[in-house]
Amino acid sequence: VDFMEAxxxxxxxxxxxxxxxxxxxxxxxxxxxxxxxLRLQDIIFKHYIPTCSLLFKTDAMPKPFPEWFHKCPMGxxxxxxxxxxxxxxxxxxxxxxxxxxHESGITGDKNRRKKGRSGYLYMYKKLRKHLGFRHWLMxxxxxxxxxxxxxxxxxxFNPLLK
Numbered sequence: 001v002d003f004m005e006a007x008x009x010x011x012x013x014x015x016x017x018x019x020x021x022x023x024x025x026x027x028x029x030x031x032x033x034x035x036x037x038l039r040l041q042d043i044i045f046k047h048y049i050p051t052c053s054l055l056f057k058t059d060a061m062p063k064p065f066p067e068w069f070h071k072c073p074m075g076x077x078x079x080x081x082x083x084x085x086x087x088x089x090x091x092x093x094x095x096x097x098x099x100x101x102h103e104s105g106i107t108g109d110k111n112r113r114k115k116g117r118s119g120y121l122y123m124y125k126k127l128r129k130h131l132g133f134r135h136w137l138m139x140x141x142x143x144x145x146x147x148x149x150x151x152x153x154x155x156x157f158n159p160l161l162k
Contacts, residue, residue: 003090004055011060011087012080014053017099030099038089044081044138049089051076052097060086068126073119078127085131 004013017030033048043049054076060083062069072078121143128139 001055003092004057007088007090009088010057010090012054012056012083013090013092014049014055015092015094015096017050017053017097018095019099019101021101032093033091036091036093038084038091040081040084040135041138043084043089044135045142047077048091049076049080050097050099052099054080056083062130066126066130068122068130072123072126073115074123077120078123081127082130085135 004010016032019029030050031046031048033042033046035042038048061079062082069075069078124139124142128136128143131139
């Protein structure tokens with residue numbers, strides 16, 4: 001909070017977390033950014049921000065919230081991206097929270113992953129339109145990435161790479 005109050009160019013901050021992994025078959029660690037000062041283009045392709053660690057300035061929130069936001073199956077990522085578009089993001093490399101990875105999460109099984117991919121496609125299409133032409137190419141790349149993920153989920157591999 002002190003950092004955010006002292007640095008007006010920053011609209012959001014987050015920190016590293018410890019992971020409590022309850023899924024035995026995977027080893028999971030939250031991704032760590034390569035730098036401590038990030039822009040939208042740094043976080044758009046990799047979800048670095050554990051929601052439990054997120055702090056943002058309320059003036060950076062969209063007002064009013066776009067209607068499509070309330071139809072998204074996830075709220076953290078579109079909120080983070082809409083806020084990140086307004087200024088800088090600070091990463092603190094100090095674990096100050098715990099992220100629980102468990103079987104009931106969006107990646108827990110194939111059906112939830114498919115539903116999650118549909119949600120991501122919806123969200124990225126809406127964000128592409130909401131944030132405008134300046135970010136069009138980045139969101140289009142994410143849309144194609146998730147469409148390829150659908151193919152991978154269906155076939156069990158990516159047939160485009162065979």
